[in-house]
Amino acid sequence: MSEVLIIVAVVAVLAVIAAVALLRRRRAARAGGVGEPGAVEPPAAGPAVREEAGDEEAAPTRATEEAASRAAEAEAVAAEAAVKPVLSEGELRSRVESQLTDSERMLGELREAATGGGEPALGAGSLEIMAEGLEEVRALARRKQWNQARDKCGALHAQLSLLLRSTRRERAS
CATH class of the missing domain: 1.20.1270 (Substrate Binding Domain Of Dnak; Chain:A; Domain 2)
Incomplete structure (x- = not known):
C-alpha cells in the first residue's frame, strides 16, 4: 500500500513540474520572448527561401523588437511608480x-x-x-x-x- 502512495506522489510531482514548464513556455511565447530558453523556434529555412523572404521577415522582427522595447519601458515606468518616496x-x-x-x-x-x-x-x-x-x-x-x-x-x-x-x-x- 505504501509503495502505491509513493508512486502516486512521484507521478503528481512530475505532473506539477510538467505543468509549470508548459505554462512558462506559453507565457514566454505570448510575451514575444525571442531567444528565451524553452521558446519554440521555427525550423531553419534553406538559402533560397531566406533570400526570397528577405524584407518580408525584417518587418515582423522590427515590430517584435519595438514591442519588446515598449514592454521594457512600461516595466521601468511601473517600477519607478511603485517605489515609495523616502521620508526623512x-x-x-x-x-x-x-x-x-x-x-x-x-x-x-x-x-x-x-x-x-x-x-x-x-x-x-x-x-x-x-x-x-x-x-x-x-x-x-x-x-x-x-x-x-x-x-x-x-x-x-x-x-x-x-x-x-x-x-x-x-x-x-
Whole structure:
C-alpha cells in the first residue's frame, strides 16, 4: 500500500513540474520572448527561401523588437511608480506621532462604547490587544525605529478605524 502512495506522489510531482514548464513556455511565447530558453523556434529555412523572404521577415522582427522595447519601458515606468518616496526621520516621526494620537483617541472611543450600555460589541481582550499594540509602537518610537513604528502604527490605526466604524454602525441600528 505504501509503495502505491509513493508512486502516486512521484507521478503528481512530475505532473506539477510538467505543468509549470508548459505554462512558462506559453507565457514566454505570448510575451514575444525571442531567444528565451524553452521558446519554440521555427525550423531553419534553406538559402533560397531566406533570400526570397528577405524584407518580408525584417518587418515582423522590427515590430517584435519595438514591442519588446515598449514592454521594457512600461516595466521601468511601473517600477519607478511603485517605489515609495523616502521620508526623512522628522517626517516619519510626525506621521507616527499623529497616527499614534489618533489611534489612542479611537481606542478611547472604543473603550467608552464597550463600557456603555447594551451588549458590548468588542471583548475586553481585543481592546487590550490593541492597547498592547500601541505600547509596542511607543516602544519602537522611543528606540527611534521609525519605519517599523510607522508600519505597525498604520496597521493598528486601520484596525481601530474598522472596529470604530463597526461599533458606530451597531449603535446606529
